[in-house]
Amino acid sequence: MAEVSFKDYASDQEVRWCPGCGDYSILKAVHRALADAGSDPVNTVFVSGIGCSSRLPYYVNTYGFHTIHGRAPAIATGVKLANPALDVWVITGDGDGLSIGGNHLLHALRRNVNLNILLFNNEIYGLTKGQYSPTSRLGTRSPTSPKGSFDQPVTPGVFAVGAGATFIARAVDIDQKGLPGILNAGRVHEGTAFIEILQNCIVYNEDVWELVSSKKTAADSTVHCVHGQPLLFGKDRKRGLRLNTKSLTIEAVTVGEAGVTESDILVHDETNTTLAHLLLSMPAPLPMALGIVHRRPGEAFDTTFRNRKPEGRRALVKDLLRKSNVLDRR
Amino acid sequence: MAEVSFKDYASDQEVRWCPGCGDYSILKAVHRALADAGSDPVNTVFVSGIGCSSRLPYYVNTYGFHTIHGRAPAIATGVKLANPALDVWVITGDGDGLSIGGNHLLHALRRNVNLNILLFNNEIYGLTKGQYSPTSRLGTRSPTSPKGSFDQPVTPGVFAVGAGATFIARAVDIDQKGLPGILNAGRVHEGTAFIEILQNCIVYNEDVWELVSSKKTAADSTVHCVHGQPLLFGKDRKRGLRLNTKSLTIEAVTVGEAGVTESDILVHDETNTTLAHLLLSMPAPLPMALGIVHRRPGEAFDTTFRNRKPEGRRALVKDLLRKSNVLDRR
Amino acid sequence: MNSKELWQKTSHVVRFAGDSGDGIQLQGAQFTNASALSGHDLATFPDFPAEIRAPAGTRFGVSAFQIQFGGDRITTPGDAPDVLVALNPAALVVNLSRLTSGALVIVDESAFTEQRLRRADLNSNPLDDGSLADYQVCRVDIAHHTLEAVKPFGLGTKDSQRCKNFWALGLILWMFDQPREPTADWIRKRFGKDEALVAGNLAALNAGHAYGETAELGAILSQHNIPQAPLLAVEYRTITGGEALALGLIAAGELADTEMMFCSYPITPASSILHHLAGLEDAGMTTFQAEDEIAAICSAIGASFAGKLGITSSSGPGIALKTEALGLAVAAELPLIVVNSQRAGPSTGMPTKTEQSDLYQAVYGRNADTPLPVIASRSPGDCFDTAIEAVRISLRHMTPVILLTDGYIANASELWPLPDFDSYLPIPTARPDPNASGPKRVFARNPATQARVWAAPGDVDYVYRVGGIEKDIDTGNISYESDNHQQMTDMRSRKVTSVADFIPDQILEQGSERGLAVVAWGSTYGAVFQAVKEALREGYAVAQIHLRYINPLPKNLGALLAQYERVLVPELNTGQLATLLRDKLLIDCVQHNQVNGQPFAVEDVKQAIYANASKRMKEVGNG
């Protein structure tokens, strides 16, 4: 199926997100990615949990399983282990994946099951009407935190590093140019791909990503990580990241100022987990790291998982039945 | 209670671990730590899940709650939030804490609840007779992995870094000299203290920690992290860790050889999370990092949690009942 | 019925319908408030879509609010609306079938454009194609009138259009001669800072009202004076089940002089309770949003172990996740309140729809022999008293208690007589008695309740260890002794059956001492009450028995039911209470089950009564 349009991957179901929800653009990027890859819907499965984000599978013209809250990675693991030939995507949210589902996400990542996990992070529980989530920033006011939340949030990417993930990316919902490519990079990665998508919930957490998604501010508040390239950012790409080897921290510098030359700038190495930890945990005002922050080769769980078409099973069953001393009274 | 002996903290219950189990020495260290701190048993609570390790609370003469599998951090969070004045310890294992209990551990760590969490890592499910666990090394043969396990293991300390833990330590079960001090450091830490204890299951995973615990090999295969001190190790402490700033990795070098001087050796900074990630993820043959690998200040969840003795509640209840337009038919 | 009959009724059913974005729920809430202040009894039914903000104009996106109010005792939002206010075509078509014949339909003409008709999958305009033949139709260009009214205050178009709901509200308030002031106050509070919004919305409200007065719509749109309801000489307020439950828990804390910790994880329709409680630390109630339902119940159990009363709340799927930990609370003999706001299932099911299908789960849904008390709320206001009762039982017997409510009463509101709080009896607890002499044994049990001592860390007398492994009945130490396990099993069932020694006898809500007994529980109270009341009026030998105590059942229930020739059990499930009655009382019963996500219509229950009851002899004679 060479000549496919992204429209061919839309299902016949009416999309039911709020007007203006970031999920619409992510859905479009998913359709694009599938089209770009010429994916075969017949051998593609979208598995999701529960949440606004988790409704996505209904809108993709492949096999789809909208399951229960937080369990998508576990169910997807079963799908993949049962039939490793399938292209299995997981759609989850910050609540679904990191609140109730944290354990399954951890184990999918450490096992390195060949799944493409998309976590829509809107820093809120959308479907249940706007309670703060484990990624909500300190002080987030919500129906369950009227005086502002005081739970330290978890940083999805940093958590993924801790879980031993072999592919970690971060992208913005409206980035129609970049997102499809990242989704496909995750798709072809051997092992679990973890892709955090910064998504705007316009009803309950509007513009929480303003800084990184608005034309005006994006250039200065984000840095795009490209393997082998210096970590430069800013409108004129004069700003860059430098490693302070004494304090083992990252600092933002300006090339050409204070004797800083391009050679001082960190060159991105996507295979280094420590760099991934550094980049993914950069606090503002340092720019937010986007793109494929981490990717390293590793054996996928489902390839080592012994999956055999049984042959001569009937004989084998009969053998097993006799695996023990037998008293013959015939 | 100044003059207390560690024996005063033993309960009247007969200890029922296998002869030679590493849990015995950990229990002793716990008794010691409590005695050293002159802890008040009346205001101390040990909460555990299920597993051989989780039997420990029965053997400590304080309040104790032996709960259900994997949930100790959640139950302990409830105990602590209900009464922040209590000194709350959590006892868990690699299966209890990182297999079924991974999610609660993650959230306790990120919230930074003031708990002292001891994870007994014997890299096996002891109580259920020896199945491999999420920390078992690749290729571990067990009743459920007869051909050797092929799940990538999770590294407890690295996971803790990813979860945003503010205190991470690693110790060896038989280290009666060092362990009590580390336990008390965790006890007094503001926020969640995560202490991984390398424990020997003599029945199902004997000597998996041989290298780091035997007199012969320990010096060369472990490095003790002390804040502000160079990371030296080896019998004559001539070996040391150096940061390769290009590859952002750690390498072991020998002071005095190849022009290496003590000044090249990394000085431990317990407040740096990136260094914690580096040290806790060092692969063999690099030495295993022991001691207080990470400790940074941070507000504990239970101190921000608004916990008020109700005053004039009756009047308040009556107000709340009337918080709405009232039709007066009297 | 014709217009005359329609307006003769002493109570009316009004349904507001429009887009999720139209502020329909607000409209309903304000009208409810006004009705209450006019001295009408009332019951409401918010009926919103599953989607957060469904696309405008679609049928599935229609949000509705129904209220029955008036001069009688009102216990349901009504089977069929007498008045429908429809702000767009979709809102009209999806609600038409519900209306009483001859109902008044008020529509916003301006919304019936080509494009919006298509959005509602309509090929022709119902205003013209005769589909409204059976109704009195009042076409008003609400949008236009609203814009006119707010023009002076220079609001943007969006904000101006947003005032539509207040214009319509003003009109209906006029129709039933109800006060605007409470709404005006609300508008001022809500938009306080923004003067233009305040002025605009007030103007819309008043314009709608004025329109009713001035427009010459004669018969079609006339003002009706609804008699006041036969109320008691007390104070009343309107309250939803969610609010009442939250208030009841807080009140119980005061009655038990106990601090409480409410640990929950959001889920529809249970979240509202957590929302109501969040921020009420000063009332001795701390709230904790856990990472999942398991952590929620576990932290609540931890709180109870530490001496605060732990409470957790969820809906069916979340309760399922809590069942393992519930076993621990039973084994450790700790107090714990578990609130289940039931919703339609199985699995995710229909989260915004109501159902009574978690009774099996509550009574039988645990591994091993793990009995615990179960009670249920019958109406929004009743949630206040059942919450207190749940706490009373839990602390009296040192056991977890499940309180069943559902999505319907969680969101619905009713007129509620303010309780005389000082008349409530204090709730005793099993806390250690510092003055008690003799040995301090934490597992010494009260022979009447099987409650063990509720000692907590910090208490120097009771330093103890407990767990989920079977424990020695006296010392609490681990015990694998076979006799001990038998004794503990017996003690655990005695603990729950002993609850029946403390609860009141089952009463007869209304009706005869023989004939047909209609036995129900939970939120069907209102519909069953109305149905039985009408059947009685019609001369049927029928009685209403409504259960608050599900497990254990009141001791006299068996004898009470034995008086009747037949027992009818209407439920919003496949027959779960019926199972319980057969199991515990071995009585046969006729089931009447509806599992469609909707509350019972009074009419359905009546039909079931007709099919199973007979007229009283004398009645027949008289007739």
Added chain:
Amino acid sequence: MNSKELWQKTSHVVRFAGDSGDGIQLQGAQFTNASALSGHDLATFPDFPAEIRAPAGTRFGVSAFQIQFGGDRITTPGDAPDVLVALNPAALVVNLSRLTSGALVIVDESAFTEQRLRRADLNSNPLDDGSLADYQVCRVDIAHHTLEAVKPFGLGTKDSQRCKNFWALGLILWMFDQPREPTADWIRKRFGKDEALVAGNLAALNAGHAYGETAELGAILSQHNIPQAPLLAVEYRTITGGEALALGLIAAGELADTEMMFCSYPITPASSILHHLAGLEDAGMTTFQAEDEIAAICSAIGASFAGKLGITSSSGPGIALKTEALGLAVAAELPLIVVNSQRAGPSTGMPTKTEQSDLYQAVYGRNADTPLPVIASRSPGDCFDTAIEAVRISLRHMTPVILLTDGYIANASELWPLPDFDSYLPIPTARPDPNASGPKRVFARNPATQARVWAAPGDVDYVYRVGGIEKDIDTGNISYESDNHQQMTDMRSRKVTSVADFIPDQILEQGSERGLAVVAWGSTYGAVFQAVKEALREGYAVAQIHLRYINPLPKNLGALLAQYERVLVPELNTGQLATLLRDKLLIDCVQHNQVNGQPFAVEDVKQAIYANASKRMKEVGNG
């Protein structure tokens, strides 16, 4: 009874007891094997401590193995041992009370030292203080004899002492004239590489045997020839419930021509099934050790969605965690096998002890109306057939099925006639029929079974999406339609009730057509069989009815039970099947409940029969 009576019995009960470290379970397994090969019927009961390796010499650390074997049909390990082999004081004292009077007690004298008596909390030596007055005591210095026997082979003391169990085994094998060869083979296999160990253990085995032959212990220790059991002319083997269940699942995969994925998380006593299956990928069974029970059932559901049959297995507390996901499997109409090896609860309870207390959980233990079929295994060997039956039902109706077994049959073994596998009917599935014409609708259901099409990713004809939200009964798309939810609810219950159309009528195991019916289920089969058999012999009007199908019940059960004056329901719980019988059949029944972690003793069931049955007239006449 006196020695003479004792040895006249045609079957005997022997109990081996010692420290966890003494290899008692191995001893028992070897003896079991020898008995089987000697043509004896048998039933065993391994009775080990909760601790992995309890401290030596303690009472709680005693590990025991009991076997009944002989010439009759044997269905239980026996109420009271005729022979006790005690390797230390603790092993003696904790087992004394179980013995038949006049039983033979063989003790290792050397173990009765001051210090080890103290370890067993004994102030005096039971060998001398008369506590063995009622028994025939045979004191042998087993340790000494063993060391003598193995000396030639230069084993260390530890290894030498470890041979003790084989010496004792040799002696008992001699007593009952049973073959040593199988054990000798096992020793050679086990210690193959280590020649000294092989030689040493063989020497001990033979020495024990020789001791019996040569030692002049006369009456006390004589050889007894046990008659062969009345067996069929087929092949037999011994098998535990865990093994049989694993084999049954694999066999079912072959019969259904389906690959399977067994997803589980370890838990006592369920783990053994996973252990038996691990590594059998070649048999079409892949195993996955998940991170917890929820992940286990979820990955199994994922496998079923992907076209393999997902299976998950746990015990009560783990099953509790699976209930939410079970609802998803019901809603998505996927096949799934859930095996519950029941253990004593509530909560952690007594993991190594047996119980039947998860029937409520299996039948009623889910939120919403979420029915599913439940069946139960009656004995170790029966696990093979019930596993196949569970798969058959699951694939026929496209529904999850719960299979109940328990800790007792999981570990116990019996003599099992090898099934003639080729005689088993193939298991049809609802997989798409590629040749079928007409529209390919995945939710087109078989009217007889309500099975939808089991289409899986990779199938070009059925690309579809499904979830836990209520779905349109035809298209499978999300639907909040009230009528549709009612139809789906009805379809789901019809799906489960339709199972009864395919299962055999309930049969009478044994006994009369009137009088007392003893109705039981699961692992109590053996004890009830024996009790009813003996009561019948004694002339009581009693019958045994044993249920394999718990939900739905066989259609004829109601009519069958109606024949009897009384129904007795013995269960290892507080009366859970009794509840089901009242609920489904509205029949009254007498409960006989034991909840102490132990299987029924035949005698207890008999007493319950005596209390509820009457002698047949003619018998009384004759008597």
